[in-house]
Amino acid sequence: MNLQPFLLGSTLVALAAQPGLASVTSITNVRLNPTATGLDLVFETQGGDNSSVFTVSQGNTLQADITRAQLNLPDGGSFNQANPAPGISQVSVVPLDANSVRITVSGTSQPPTGAVESSDNQVVLSIRNDGETAQAPTPVPAEIETVPAPAAPPAVAQAAPEPSPEAAPEPAPEAAPEVPTPASPDVLVPNPEVTIDGAPVPRPQVQQTPPFLPRAVAPPIGDIAVAEGVPSFNNINLGSNERIPKLLLRDAPAREVLSLLARAAGLNLVFTPAGGGAEAGAEGASADGPPVSLDIENESVQDVFNHVLRVTGLQANRVGRSVYVGPTLPVSAQNVSARTLRLNQVDATVATNFLVALGAESAVSRERLVTNVNAVTVAEGTPPITETQTSTVDQIEVSRVDYEDSQGILRGLQVVADERTNSVTLVGRADLIAIATEQLTRIDLRRRQVAVNVRVIDIDLNSLDAFGTSFSFQNGLFGVLSSGGLGILNIGDGGTPNPASQATPTGTPILPRTLGGPGTNATSGNFLAQLLGTVQNGNGKIITDPTLIVQEGQTATVQLTQDVVTELTQTIEVTETGTLTTLDIETEPAGLILQIDVDRIDDNGFVSLSVAPSISAPTDSFTSDAGTFFLLSERQISSGQVRIRDGQTLLLSGIIQESERNSVNKIPILGDIPILGALFRSTVTDNQRRELIVLLTPQILDDSDQSTFGYQYTPSESVQEILENRGRQEE
Template sequence: MRSGWRLVLVGVACLVGSGSVSGQGASSGDPGEEVPPISLNLRDVSVRTALATIADVTDLNLVASDNVTGRVTLNLEDVPWQQALALILESHGLASRRRGNVIMVAPRETMARTPAEATSLPAAPLTTERWRIKYARAAELASMLRGENGVGLLTERGRVAVDERTNSLLVQDTAERIAAVGQIIAQLDVAVRQVRIEARIVIARDSVARELGVSWGISAAEQGQSSGLNASGASSGIAENGGLAVDLGSAEAPGTRFAFGYLADDVLLDLELRALESEGRSRIISQPSVITANQRQALIKQGTEIPYQEATSSGATNVEFKEAVLSLEVTPRITPDDRIIMSLSINNDTVAQETFGGAPAIDTNQIATRVLVDDGQTVVLGGILTTREVSQLFKTPLLGDLPWLGHLFRYTENSSDKVELLVFITPRILVENLAAH
């Protein structure tokens, strides 16, 4: 057997319990000379052990980097050693490089460097730097530096640690990489812009929305597709401003689904709602407001929890609760031109008349959509109609109760009152100097 560098790992005899190897070793020559096909039957052995096995049966000079890790299972019959080696390398993100009569194996990132870089990096001294992160989460930045979700920014010897208590990063690497990491942190550790979400939940007569200038529906031609928003839900596209034109007619029962629209820009919404409320034509039941960071979800919820009794397996009863709420989940995203894309999820739960096993039944209406609005523009959610039928009996005392003739002195007046639940959502971008302070 020829002399030279060859990877020797702990006890090839240990392979007897993990698999079998067959093949005829080469007598002499460089890597790549004619070597008979080999057969490998390895089960759950380390990658380094598998490489050592190939080097042993083929009489190759093979050196593996310290970063070669992982385990592998192989069952190959009469394949060229080059193919067996390539399978192991590809399945574990490794690459090989030949220097003279020696084959080196290392991770692809290491092999991507030039030989001069690979030789000089280990000799470079390491330095340690600490960054106090102001706005971002130190753990998320550390994950990015390590390359857990992609290509990392550290060298092979680089290390990063997180101090959760002070939200700090400790990075150890070469001076060149430390400088690059500092530039990246300076670009990412910035104050996130914030959005104020204002919601107004109003009960109004069905004509109020039209008087406020609400345009229901969306034009499919404006959106560039054949489908649009309808009374059953929303399309997956973005509703561009100005595309609202048509009424949301539906074959479904009226008042069972949300409708969607924009409010005209020149409407003084608060003044209009107060005026309608003073006339008894509307009532503002809630006016919540919440501030959230860009691309962070805000939740607004209003309603009640309904108690009911539920029997246990032991015969006892427990008091459980079901929610019947109006909830709004809003996730804003600020565009480069200071407009806002809002991902909206609105759910309106009401108590039904029926019960099942003592538990109250809940009627649910839900819509999930994504809209593009200007800063300060109002989106309107409506379409939940409630009709109240009222019957009143008027009669003349005594005479109205006479048999046969009583109907001449009494009459019944029937009236219906239709109201609509309207939800006005207005996003406003907060000025950046608030975040800076």
Template sequence: DVFNYVLRLNDLEANRVGRTIFVARRLPNSAKSLIVRNIRINQVSVNSALNFLVALGAETAVSRERLVTSVNAVPIAQLEGAQQSAITQTQTTTEDRVEIQRVDFVDSEPLLRGLLVAGDERTNSLTLVGTPRQIEVAIAQLVQLDVRRRQVAVNVKVIDIDLAALDRFSSSFSFGVDDTRFINQGGIGILNFGSRSPATTIPPLTAPIQVDSGNLGTNVDAATGSFNFVRSFFAQLQAAVTNGSGKILTDPTVVVQEGQIAEVTLAEEVVTNFEFESTASGGVTTSNVTVETTPAGLTLSIQVDRIDDNGFVSLSVAPSITSPTATVGVEVAGNTNTITLLSIRSLSSGQIRLRDGQTLVLSGIIQDSDRTNITKVPILGDIPLLGALFRSTERLNERREVIVLLTPQIIDDSDRATYGYSYTPSREAQQFLQQNR
């Protein structure tokens, strides 16, 4: 031990061969016990592994193909008195070059100084040349570096809730006294004197004034339809309540690797615009109509940033729902074409951190509208309490909301895990699979 301490304090290299010990400031390779190990890495690239070993003090070399561009100037003979010129020719070729990397540290002593590492990008392997201790340290560090990226199965439920509540209340009644009739239907009052309704057409007149037959104006149909005059009293109350519901737009389970992005798209193309271009040349006009389409449906993007050792997953989701709302006719080149107006609802969650198996509810994409239509008989409809018999009230409340349920489940890719991923189909999928056996 004392001899080893002296060698270390004086920064000397030593190697024992049999009963002989070689000591020097720097031993030649023939006096060292050098070994060669070949390692194939699976997860990281050769370039990343070489840079990692260089940071620990090793010296690396790798052969790569590089593009080499050469420019040649060919002179051109000119007439006497003319300026001399040349034609340049550019040629690009590929050649193999060996790149050597080495870092000279200032204050620290590198651990793997003297280790030679050669990389092969084709086989993604490394060749280590050095002492047994250096090889042991380098392999131990490469094992920690060449770990598999974790994967997570992310289940995303996108629920579109359409809560359409409709409350309607109206009353209708009619009665008659002699030749006077009164009708109230849904807040519209009709008072008629006489047993006949007013005429809407005029008969043709004869000389001395000649007038063709026609209308006295636009004939507007009554809200109550045909008049049915009765002398007895009839009354009718109408009330209606309508409620909406929600539906699941998509329920995918996507396996995403750490640091990767997965995207699910369920959409169809709809026409949203027409472009008309007219070109006149030589008295001839050429027209060109371009149809622009936009995907309408669901687009879901999932990005997994990190899966840590504590069972937490850092990810972000960005669902976007595009749905047609109405169609509009536009005139293009003398023809009427129909385009579709789209409604877009999107959400970007940003980076969130969830525990393995934890479900997160994301909501907030809300579209709310409340409309009230009141039809009433003037003066009579404003009477307290009794005025409800002379008016019709319709309240329409529409609330559309998109809710995203997010559940990540980390996949066990360790050596103790079974090969393949277990898949548990839903009840509907299981019944379908059993029927098609």
């Protein structure tokens, strides 16, 4: 069995044997030989040498599987030994399957390691249980040797670098030679004309493949305003230029390291282990602070001192020739200041929540309703009685965010908000206050405003086509009248009206005339005829052109309406003294209602808004005992959320309401005669078409200091006259 040696580790390791004959190795004996570092597991083998060993370490157990091998021990089918060596609790060798053997070595406190060595008819597995021992902390010396910082060298003018020679242009690649297209073969009849039953057949057209769609293109994102800032944290100034040539410490207490550095700078150190505010290095910390390992070379004492403070999370403050250090220093030992910021645009509560998300702390007083329910003891069989008391309790809630994988940069800053003055008070170190002030300055921005011009056009396209005839004849007691498709035959005393006195219809259908009452008629014995025809077109426009100034995130509404009674409920109640009538009137606004919602105005000049104009008007009315009521016709359009560039016009149209009515009046039988039947009938066609068009144009206002919007308005003469007349009336 020829196995190459290898080292057993904590990960999966595979060792393959050299290729040989496909025979099975037989393990005939297993021996344990104790050594100074563990033991040697010796396997005596016979047969083939093509076995492989796969090992894996799980917890404190080492497993090794020998493939293409069989366990043939004289004492039985397995081998077990308890506590064969110090640090090893169990060794077992058992068959895994017909052609595999498993070796299990269990350690007491740590996983064992080992190596495999092979020779003729023997395999040795050396087990070691002497893990690496932890190195002892380096003792901190009483003093360190420092050297003064070198003087700054005088400035030396540097010569301008010579311009690099321009790279020679690469030769243009030679064009590939054109391959001549082979000529098409000659055709006896190139374009024959085909006819079927004498009719020519159109030539078949070659179907062109539609072009491929362009590749996916993402929408434009525009420019993004970026405000970048690097937070600058507090550094302790030791007032020393001493440098450390070389310093090597391992797992030294932070207090001793800081004390050593302070003495090197000629300062005193006051250390307190009280407090638990350290965010980093808290694990393993003792009364002397967290352990620190240093490998410093040619570094200033002041920089090394601040490096230790940053990695340990300790707070420090210098007062005179002494430096206070501790996990959480008292307020009297810290460099604490307070600053009050009166915000202009952002709400104080929103600003407080923003700083809390960055690591600051805030306390808010809230009133809560507390309900206490008490049960009163009663006799058996009686329903229980409960007493409920409600009281208001003032409760202080602390807002603080504890992140899992990160740390807030404003940890240690206190924020107090005042809603009345919309101000925020910051209490903490000067560096934290500076960072918070910079962040609040970036979010306290003015909301942009936009002047939206909305032009609502209501177009009425009405047309009326009317055609009819009218004639009359009377002789004595016999009279005939035909007017507006209505025929009247009069026999007896009476009169027939003169159709010539009928006015030409103007917007109303031709109505039939009625016979007059008794009396004489000046046209008696005459035949009078009249041809009536009219064509009318109406084009009425109702234009509403308001300009509204709307702030970002706000909604503006224009309403020019009049209430119209649409429903009336009458209730009659019979009482002892009589009847009581109650009227419940419901009204709806009729007119123009315009609502504009500005959602966002971005930095690239785009306005995201929605507009919803609505126009309603009475179309018909009906009268009842309770009064006259109207039916409203409403047309409404909602644009949804749209994005328009500054100065761009959005057109919303296509809301069309169209109706057509045809009315034909005729005399029976006579009105159906071809051509001549037109003399005995009248035709009226009424076509109504209404369309609503909305034109919307936003103009973003400039709110900077250089803006002159609203300062140079000059009213026209008519407006000036109205203002002067109004001023005189008020006097």
